[in-house]
Amino acid sequence: MNTFAFIIHILTLLSTALMAGLFFSYSFSVNSGLGQLNDSAYLLAMQSINRAILNPVFFMCFFGTVILLPLNAYLQYDGRLTINFSLFGLSAAFYVIGLFGITILGNVPLNDALEAFDIGNASQETISGMRETFEGPWNKWHSIRTAAVVISFLLLSIASVLPKR
Structure with missing residues (x-):
């Protein structure tokens, strides 16, 4: 493996691990805590989190991994359809479709609807309805x-340590 391919591979492992850790941790800590809040507090907290996550570090990892995973798979290709190359490709597909695609098509529209919701001028009934909808x-x-991102990282990790076949 040449130096460029090695650097891309290491950056791919790092960015995918960071994204898997972020989403996994959010699922098993932040969501649990948010779920215990009353409706208004929950919606305000989600609005705040959705604004805060839109930052350069998150964007670099989130979008960078969309580029790095397919690039890494391409750089690992040696002209044969190997198990390693297949795992690298599957890793990219799980991330691009399962994390990136679902975020763009599923979570972002919900975040946008929540951002447009004026909690301060809404009735308690409307606030409860928004929480239920969101x-x-x-x-x-x-x-x-x-x-998807945990599977992506797992496949990437397995392909990284498997002997080339």
């Missing part, structure tokens, strides 16, 4: 994308 679907999509 929380279940958002958590469902989040669980799917969390599984």
